[in-house]
Amino acid sequence: KRVAILISGGGSNMVALAQSMTGAHPARPCLVLANSADAGGLQRAADMGVPTAVVDHRPHRGDRAAFEEELHGVVAAHRPDIVCLAGFMRVLTEGFVGRWRGRMINIHPSLLPKYRGLGTHARALHAGEAEHGCTVHEVTPALDDGPILGQGRVPVRADDTPDSLAARVLEMEHRLYPAVLRRFAAGDRTPIHLP
Numbered sequence: 001k002r003v004a005i006l007i008s009g010g011g012s013n014m015v016a017l018a019q020s021m022t023g024a025h026p027a028r029p030c031l032v033l034a035n036s037a038d039a040g041g042l043q044r045a046a047d048m049g050v051p052t053a054v055v056d057h058r059p060h061r062g063d064r065a066a067f068e069e070e071l072h073g074v075v076a077a078h079r080p081d082i083v084c085l086a087g088f089m090r091v092l093t094e095g096f097v098g099r100w101r102g103r104m105i106n107i108h109p110s111l112l113p114k115y116r117g118l119g120t121h122a123r124a125l126h127a128g129e130a131e132h133g134c135t136v137h138e139v140t141p142a143l144d145d146g147p148i149l150g151q152g153r154v155p156v157r158a159d160d161t162p163d164s165l166a167a168r169v170l171e172m173e174h175r176l177y178p179a180v181l182r183r184f185a186a187g188d189r190t191p192i193h194l195p
């Protein structure tokens with residue numbers, strides 16, 4: 001199976017995914033694409049020998065369809081069987097999602113359906129949650145929705161700040177996403193729960 005990974009920033013989830021696709025794993029990374037040329041993950045992907053591409057959303061300012069047309073063209077050219085969104089910070093509309101339905105997954109830093117959207121760690125702390133975590137789900141047109149493929153739970157500590165909690169969740173993301181991808185690439189959609 002060929003896996004394309006879409007990023008916007010440092011790409012730590014991309015690295016975890018790419019490093020997991022070795023040996024008997026049924027998948028290999030075929031593309032790492034960023035929506036900005038200064039995404040730090042592009043160099044990390046290149047260092048691992050994974051083909052990279054940039055489709056910058058800014059020239060399309062406001063014309064989401066044009067951005068998604070260009071994005072689809074570049075992704076499709078690499079013939080992925082699976083698309084992984086990993087810290088990809090652009091909202092994707094039905095136009096793009098519909099073409100990859102059932103083959104595109106995303107990781108979100110909360111225990112969905114709680115805390116869709118941004119700022120999840122601060123919101124969980126503000127709400128006094130005893131635990132928090134991350135979710136891998138199939139991408140559907142509704143934001144941070146879609147069938148859940150896995151969840152990773154972490155404890156919230158009394159002295160946590162949004163940053164300390166985010167760091168703990170990110171570590172769990174790096175465990176959960178590769179575990180879900182391995183199963184998803186084998187055609188198994190049975191949800192995974194960690195720890």
Ligand code: GRF
Binds near residue numbers: 009173
């Ligand atoms: C992190 O906030 C992570 O929780 C979310 O995307 C952001 C960047 O992740 N999934 P990465 O280091 O670029 O993978």
